[in-house]
Amino acid sequence: MIAFRIALRVLRRDRRTRTSAILMGAGVAVATGLMLLLVSLPGAAQARVDRAAWQELGAADFVENGDEAAMSLMVVEDHYDDRTITRIDVAAHGDPSAIELPPGVERFPAPGEVLMSPALRRLSGDLPASELADRFPGEVVGTLGTEALTHPDQLAVLVGHTPSELENVALPVNGFAEAGTVWNPTLDLLAGVGVVVLMIPSLVLVASASRLTAARREQRLAALRLAGATPRQVVAAVAGENAIAAVGGALLGWAVSPLARWAASHVEWEGGTWQASDFVTSPALTLAVVVTVPLLVLAAAVVGTWRVVRSPWGAARSERPRRPHWLRLLALPVAGTVFFVLLRNMSSQLGLLLLLGAMGLVVASWIVIGPYLTATFGALFSRVWRKPSMLMAGRRLRHDPKGAFRSSAGVVLAVFTGSMALTVLPSLESLAGSSSPFRDSVLYVYADSKAAVVAERTDAALARYGVEQRAERIAAVELRTDGVGQEAFVVECDSAARLFRVDMGRACEEPGIAVTDSPELVEGVAVSNFEDPDVDLPEGVPVHVIDSESSRGTIPPLIDPSALPAGLETEPSIVAVSVTPETADVVHTALAGAASGLKVESVPAMIASQQAQLDDLRRVTVIGLLAAALLSGCSAAITTAGSVMDRRRTFGALLAAGTPVRLLGRALRTEAAMPALVATVGAGATGVVVGGGLAGLFTQSLPVVTPWVLAPVVLGALTALIAASVCVPALKRVSNEPLSDD
Template sequence: MNLALTWRLLKGGGRRGMLGTWLTLGAVAVSTALLLFAIAANFAFQARADRGAWRNPVPASSGAVAIEASRYDFVRGRAISVVDLAALGKQAPAPPPGLPRFPRPGETWLSPALAELARQLPADQFAARYPHQAGVLGDEALIHPGELVAVVGRAPDDPAMTAARSEDWIVSQAPVRVASLAGAPSQDATNYQALAVVAGVLMVVPLLVFGGAAARLTVARRDQRLAALRLVGATPGQVVGMTVAEAVMVALAGALTGTVAYVLAAPLLARIEMQGGPWFAGDVFPPPWVFAAVLVAVPLLVGLSAVAGLRRVVVSPLGVAKRETPPALRAVRVVALLAALVMFPLLTRGAGVAIIGTALALVFLCVNLVGPWVVGLIGRITAGTARGPARLLAGRRLVDDPRSAWRTVSGVALTGFVAGFIGLLSPAVLDQPPAGPPQLRVLAPAGQVEQVARQARERLRESGLTATVKPDKSLVVATLGGAADDAALDRARTALAGLVPGRTPTTPSDDKRFGDQLLADVRVGTVVVLAVSFLVAIASSGITAMSSVLDRRQTYGLLRLAGTPLELLDRARRAETLIPLTVMGGGAILVGVFCAMPFMIGGMSTAGAVTLAGCVVVGFAGVIGAGALSRPLLRAVTADPAPRPD
């Protein structure tokens, strides 16, 4: 009975009633799609960590079956992950992922992209480094499509597997005896997973807030309707049941729409480059149980949020019907935020990523909790200091319903927190490559610097390259002369390959490549998180602004009947948004900056300052633009100002 009545009331709400339903559905769809993206990012980094784990060997306590070592090589300015493998014993161990068998001594397996480069480039620029190519690696061995990987088979007594290697983990990993090639996620992969968790919190919390707010769209219209039903005899249980049924029906349709939107957008999301390349299509699709959980959790959240707002309807339906101003919010909300800010530095000092993520989420939620209270305070100040009718109307509206006003600006305010947090941590401009002719450096064994330098001169001369080779402490430095381009540099790399077993000739740029890559990825992550946050913020502002007009259409109609100009109503509506936005947006940015301070290294970078300034401009422009979209709706609801029976 309740379900049938709910469906009838939902359909019988008229064109404007259905518009409110469509706004709620759209809000839930946006929230669901972006929630899936935030969750999928964590699974995607986990998938990469799992695929690359075999390159990070775990030493065997006993029963070693193979020796594994790794290093980096370079071609055309791109890094190559080189894994050296040697079987112990007569029986070959299980092969690493992506290989049909364990590599034999002397043979090489290349990733598809690297094999293509080997075919395109002259042999003296690359292929000569890895003769006897036996096949192509499968995708299971690669972190991302297009990754350059080489697996080289060695004998256990090969100098590359016995010689001492550099202690610099960026350049090489010393040979390790292993019981299997399962390995463990590298420290690099673990760092990316930690950053993904923090980014997920920064995206998910605003989405949950937005999803909960979606249940409160057109809340005044629904409360009036339910209060009328209570006054004619509906029981509290029937009111709650109809509310849950309506919210869940709309939310489920929105969640399904958002899921379909995410599935359609996934191929585009897979093109976002991180860790040196894009993603496999399967990486951006979380397990099926995640889709099922989201389709259950989102309608449940919307239903609970809708029920949470029914107290006045159930307890005092006459007050709702008479549009009495609800009691003021309590200042304990501010105490909760202050307590969270005091505890944040204590909780996050030396803590793991789970604690940091939880602390961020707590502060996030406290900012959302204190928002309506601050908006109500702003409304009292605005009304008390008003010198014109527009500001007076705006202030009285903020006092009358601070929760509704907060929903309009909460998206941008919470995005201000995100911008303040990650904007402050934005990396500075990456260093420019060193000027002058390219140099290749090889770390020589102790006492063999002169010998290695002599061999390097001979190899470069035999390759037809002009270079000056000089020893520099434990390094042998080869400076290429003439018009040295990428081709000449790769020829020099090939000529010097294997000069010192297990060690790779590198340029100064190669040695800091991975630090630069991490900074570049942090930049990409910052852009992605801010893009998601602003999409939520602008969608929230636009949808809630239109919903607010629908909620107050009778009030607007009565004001128009009293002779209030439409332009005055529009100015009051803009002031109702921009005044709390200025205060709460600025406050949220300061809270985000405060939370980022424990993680700062040095002062704020220019990139961070530009990010913050850009966020302020985009946030205000987005809210103003979203609010402007609701002006035609305001004109429409006041075109016929006669009071309506609903």
């Protein structure tokens, strides 16, 4: 209680200590609110995945050892106007009531029944049936609840069939996948990266706030120690002084954390926002964060009193701290080695957690290296430059490198994060595109044995809708040479020109085989329909070399039906329809309704899906960078201002001796900005290397490095310069206060 009363008296009497406490409380509040949000990210990601687990075909309860399946299940993605529709087709093999339903699914649909999500039901009701609703033939008998949807606006539909309708196209399963059996590695990785790269700047902000007026506090505590106070009393005084601001800030951060969660729930991912309940943390985890943050502040403050407890006379005389050792440079290669070893062996959620921890070590290694680099460049300034401002800045960087680098730590972390993200994104963007041989204006379905039925139904629907286009049937065969097989499409020449990315040229004048590579590839080749024995191609079949209009993938050989060997029977396996922008939605509906759940594919749909994922990544990257830049800028500004306040007596003496404020301001800006300018380059390079490693999780090629990776370095430098400008107002305030206050 005595220590607490002393702390209250200091706060009442000392205006600078009171200002420091207010700033510390604000920093702790921001850090607490943000960390409560960050620790909820992994749980929010898993909650989103758990709700949609039943929509995952790969995690369903598959039958084993030839047992009788309870149902057939097929899950495909459909599209309307660049929006993804998750379609689940099911057929019960016995009593539907014996099948356990996922939360939010009110009934198992009988054949001809449909359950839609509220968003899809509204959308289909606002459009002509020929554009959307007829894709899901049947009567809408219910609505999927929010417990069954990834987000409130998800477009999802559950369609019931007879077992024969899904025969040979759906998988036999015993039931839907349950919550907890599915995890999204991309979403988990992003959530983990967000926790790592934003929590550390948050802790830096807390540390920066707790270091305000540190020198003045040390002198006051040293005086108490020399006056006879015991080490325990000194520590208690420090704890009491910081506990008021830390606990108050933590409670304020907890109070405003619902606003942060509400804002986070409006960030779109995979086509929709989040449910508010996704970001709710357990009471135990919330209590742990609210208690841990103030404890970290108190621990940092108590550790900072070690010099006072050990040597109060040295603290009172402000002894120069020891210069960092060169062994600090080993922190980065050690952390990098651990990161890449774990990266090469990541195969589970535990491996992902370890990888994120290793990435945190890489980030933290720059905090270890930074003071040594700061001292090195300070010594360089002192030897090379002779301007008074540079000499003063060099002396500060050399004599107190830890304090000088402290303001740069948050900026360095933000630069690392940005460089890493801007290395991963271009590498992912390089994968965007389609290797499909079909043209952009073609919708197609791989229907296999049901292709003929699908084509007939599609033609009937198109005639009913008054659309002139008709379905075209494509058969797949195998060309085999010396035991090596190659898929080829059997299609008439005119249809090939409409459907595929090729220029048929003069190939239609003499029907035969059209290839986009050397004609030797088909000379002396046998052909097979995958079921009957191989049959040699007739001699003299014309082979035409045609031009491909696609830069991605390969175009399979195209065989005119008249060029096939006599007696070789082929059945269509692909149904394709060439569309125009005006008829695209109607043709899509006709094809989807006829395909009974088979996926309707097109090049624009593939690209739209890829672009949606890239847009999600860009969005969260921008939000993360803005948050990291804001946190780092605040911590840098607070640390810079605290540095001026800690050296108030020194600056006051220099001003009294006639040193111009402009000269001191230039020296302060140099010592505040130079460590950041140097360290951001190294952090940017490290971010590129780490980002290249993360990009390897998605691509097998070398990472794509663009000039945009320099943007975080430039942004970090500007942030450091802006934060360094805080020292000038603080210096002017020092010049207006009498030295007798100290």
